[in-house]
Amino acid sequence: MALWGGRFSGGPADAVFALSRSVHFDWRLAPYDIRSSLAHLLVLESSGLIKKDDAASIRTALKQLSAEVLNGSFKAADHDEDVHSALERGLTQKLGPVGGALRAGRSRNDQVTTDLRLFAIDHMLEIALLITKLNSAILAKASEYIDDSAPGFTHIQHAQPVSFGHEIAKHAQAFSRDLDRINDWFKRASVSSLGAGALAGSSLPLDPAFTAKNLGFESVFANSIDAVSDRDYVAEALFIFATIGLHLSRIGEEWSLWASTEFAWAKVADEYSTGSSIMPQKKNPDMAELARGKSGRLIGNLVAVMTMLKGLPFAYNRDLQEDKEPLFDSFDTLLLVLPAVTGMISTTDFDREKMALAAPTGFSLATEIADYLVRKNIPFASAHEAAGKCVALCESSGRQLHQLTDIEFAEVHPSLDGGVREVLTVSGALNSRITAGGTAPASVAEQIKVAQLNNDSHAKKIADKQQAFSEMMGA
Ligand code: ARG
DSSP: OOSOOTTOSSOOOHHHHHHHOOHHHHGGGHHHHHHHHHHHHHHHHHTTSSOHHHHHHHHHHHHHHHHHHHHTSSOOOTTOOSHHHHHHHHHHHHHGGGGGGGGTTOOHHHHHHHHHHHHHHHHHHHHHHHHHHHHHHHHHHHHHTTTOEEEEEETTEEEEEEEHHHHHHHHHHHHHHHHHHHHHHHHHHSEEOTTOTTTTOOSSOOOHHHHHHHTTOSEEOSOHHHHHHOOHHHHHHHHHHHHHHHHHHHHHHHHHHHHSTTTOOEEOOGGGOBOOSSOTTOOBOHHHHHHHHHHHHHHHHHHHHHHHHTTOOSSOOGGGGGGHHHHHHHHHHHHHHHHHHHHHHHHOEEOHHHHHHHTTTTTTTHHHHHHHHHHTTOOHHHHHHHHHHHHHHHHHHTOOGGGSOHHHHHHHOTTOOGGGGGGSSHHHHHHHOOSTTSSSHHHHHHHHHHHHHHHHHHHHHHHHHHHHHHHHHHO
16 A cells, blocks of 8 residues: 555556565564554644544554564555555554544654664664673683783784783773763664654644653654754664674684684684584684674675765655665674674683693793893883894794893893893783783783673663663553
8 A cells, every 4th residue: 555646647667666665674663663653643642633532543453553563463465665554554454544644744754764763772772782791701701711821912923922811801892882882872863753744844733852752762853854864873873783793703703713723722612613514524613704704794784874875865865765674684683693602702612721832932022021121221222122132042043032041141231131031931921011901810800890890881771771662662
């Protein structure tokens, strides 16, 4: 059933209908569409535009429809254009012409973006909760390895030894920034557009602030033209998801590398690995690879929506219908990836001995020699030069730094004595980096504690918002 037949001599051509149709993907907005219709009904009723008894029967029918949508007994039909027309068909089938009364003072232009905002808020909360769970898994895993050392890398070359707990815990910082971004996003996403009409507002005595409150929005539109055109909240959500995707992809890369035979640091659990159809010995870290690979589509969805929005004239244009599939796809992708990565992290074990043995190799303690000299008031540039000479000496004679003799040290630099060997140990190097955020186990333990508290407070805020949202949806 089309919502706009009056001035046309016939129905749309098949190709037009096929291209216009969005109900096969926007049907998932149905619960939000019904809920916003209930809010709209309330203002139409309280302003006397719909009679009380008509309003009561529309309300009953909407609630019935809502249950039928939920249990699948009411579905979109092939001839429905979009979710709004399908639901209006459902309503008129129950009520006759009265079912069309809700269209007063409302256009699909303000309706669709209201629905999409509700959808986005609901699903963003779900993603946020999954991120707090992922962060808990990261921090729990990090706690297990606070006292274990491993080489830290720059340029994938041994740089300085680090606490392996520090190495794992860094990911929680990235996801915590994502949670902050999500938290901030609500300000701009939780804005009601209902009452903006097609673009100019309404001549009917509606109360957009009332509907906004009824739907649990934090605020209401300030400009009706902007209200029907604004999809910043979609683009921003997609940016947040793309960034989460980037963070997941970097975990994926790390896990794949660490699980390789060459590294052999990570033992990914069987239930988070897959085999090969031809090579019976293979155990592949496919979850890590998919986490890395899926980031491509998350970025693609962001680019698709931003490209669609670029240069788009205000107010509503049909191009805007293209906002939904990328958004839905990014939500769906993360709903799949986040639990898999969380499980993969929780169940991976690391080879402490292998990492500890590797920690001092590659002359990763060379900086300690430079710092030792700096503590003896040697300018860092000269200290750096001297430490470099020690490395060269070791390389040419196949030794480690602590194996140089006192005479050799003294030849490299007069202030370099055998006392330097005390700092040429991994534990000495780690424990000396005691500043906040550094790799000393004591600092790492503190860092993890603060991150966990921060994560708990995010989780609490999200749970409160989810509770309020589900109460609003059920009202
Ligand atoms: N299906 C449309 C969309 O998703 C609904 C709005 C249609 N509005 C219009 N003026 N044709 O954007």
